[in-house]
Amino acid sequence: MVALAVVLSTVVLLLGILVAGLLRSHADILKSLHELGVGVGEPSGTEDLAHDHRHGTANGPDGVGLHQVPIALGPPLPGERNSTSAPAVAGVTPTGDALGVSMEGEHLTLLAFLSSGCATCAGFWDALQRHDQLGLPAHTRLVVVTKGPDLEIPAEVATQAPVGLPVVMSTEAWGDYEIPGSPFFVLVDGRSGRRIGEGVANQVHQVVELVRRAEADGRPFDLVTQSRAHAEGLDGPERELANDRELLAAGILPGDPSLYPRSLADLYGPDGAPLGRAG
Amino acid sequence: MALLRAHGIEAPLPGGFEGRIFVRSVIGNEVTYPVAHFATFALPADVGDFGSGAVNLMGPNDIFASLFEYGPESIGTALFSRQGMPRSLTADDFRPYVLRRGLGGQSGTQWFFTDSGRPFTLYVVLGSHTRRSALVPRVNDLVGSIGISAPTVPLTARSVPTGPTMAPGARWN
Incomplete structure (x- = not known):
């Protein structure tokens, strides 16, 4: 009888170790997904994933493969995706005002699609508090876009909203730009009214590099025309x-x-x- | 077409326009009312009710418009006797001297009216007086589609502080 109890205890112990190992492995996978910035941890959970899926850019297993490169101009997003159009972004602010931002003009517009509850976004919210120290090229307008009040909590967005930066809450804009998940960045050239860069980033310096590269790509054209x-x-x-x-x-x-x-x-x-x- | 909607004002934005509809934070005992700004250029974060901080950024082909609501004490006064917002402006409505801040080459127009039981002024600045014929149709595209809703609470029933420091009407800056 004692022997049986010892054997059972050993089996239970081994199973416990096995379960703990599986949980640890699962946690590591989730952590890696966060670092890849594929939107795990969105505040609206499955609703967001379902919404994204409706736009053909699911955050599921396929989506993970699409965003292995942290940030790049013209990242390998789905081929059927319209990655050049740049419609105006309109919605509400966290305080309930209305705000619409045009992409046209002599400047670049950097749209930062962020979520209040996304772990990877937290670093960007913090960094944007000092947006004048990011090192973005001159004539670059930074606009934060979250999902609308139907999928985000305005009070939470308000607590993270950088002072002096426009923050637009617009689920429609996420659909217009076919945003696969947050954080996601889109760079628009106001002169052509087209997207000239977009992608996922883990660090602010990657975003700044995106803008600098895009600006550098544009400058030779200026030099030639002049x-x-x-x-x-x-x-x-x-x-x-x-x-x-x-x-x-x-x-x-x-x-x-x-x-x-x-x-x-x-x-x-x-x-x-x-x-x-x-x- | 992007649509702005807040504080009982609805504005589809014509191509190239951006805008915001907001109510300023209250300072002291003042009462603030909705303001709508529209522009064909990037609006800075902090713009005065009538465009200070923005009109100086305008190019010759730019447009700035401000729709500013006044307090209920303005209802029924002679200044706001016009009913309805002007929807079709003409080039002749714009004058270089109708500017709250006279900037060389610019041109402006200002209208006071009551719409849906709410007293407003519409103030529009053109980046270039000489190009007004080309710019006014764009202004009309904007103002022609702005919608104003009647207040859900009658204006006279709004809570108005009675402190001695309250100035009648909304502040001008």
Whole structure:
């Protein structure tokens, strides 16, 4: 009888260890999902997941695979997704006012789609309190977008809302932009009225890098359109020759280090201002 | 089309417009009423009721509009005798000297009226007086679609503080 009790106790102990191991493993998986920023921990739980699924960008197992890269321009989101349109964002503020933000203008608009209860979003809410210290390029407008009062609690959003930043509560905007989960960032070029970058991020510096990369991609276009050769309608070898003449006149000879930038800082300086840009 | 709706004001935003409908925080014993701002440029976080802090950012093709509600004591006064918000402005309605802050080249118009039992003023600024013919149709796209609801509580029944520091009407800044 004693032997039987010992055996049963041993079996129970082993099963307990097994269950504890499984729970630990499950916790590790959840933690990893949080770090990937795939929206686990949304305040509205299954309702949110169901809502996202209706837009064809589920946060389920497939969704996890889609967001392995933390942030990038043109991340591998679903192919059928419209990733260029940039409609105005309209909704209410946490205090019950109405707010609508147009994407048009001479500036970039960075939309930060955040949730009040998402663990990964917490770091962004904190960082946005000091939004003037983020290092975003000039002429970048930062707008926080949460889901509407139907899926978020305005009082909770209000406690986290950064002072001086527009915070729009709009479930419709999440649908318009087909946001797969939070945190998610969309960068819109006001001149073209199109999205030029979007993706998931875990850290603020990744978002800042997204904006800097997008801005860097846009600047050469500006330089070309403002060049004398382009203005004079030159093309091909004639344009190349004209550009060479301008470079020589500016004292930039073949092999000059400025012709071979190694980083964005070489082009735009540490503060983002273009170096040696004429006009 | 994005739709703004708050405090009994509803405004579908025409393309290129943004806006906000809000009630300022109360300071002391003052009473604040809804204000709606609309602009074709990025509105700063803190804009005066009639556009201070915003109109100086306007380009020549920009538009700023403010719809400002007054207190119930204004109802029935001569200034607010016009019934209904003006829905179709003309280029002739805009004058460079009708500006609360005279900025070179800009042009403005201001209308006082009562709509749905609520006293308002509509103040519109154009970035360029010389381009008013092109800008006024855009203004009309905006003001033509703004809806104002009657107050759920009669204005005269609103709780109005009776302290001696309360100024009649809403504040101007």
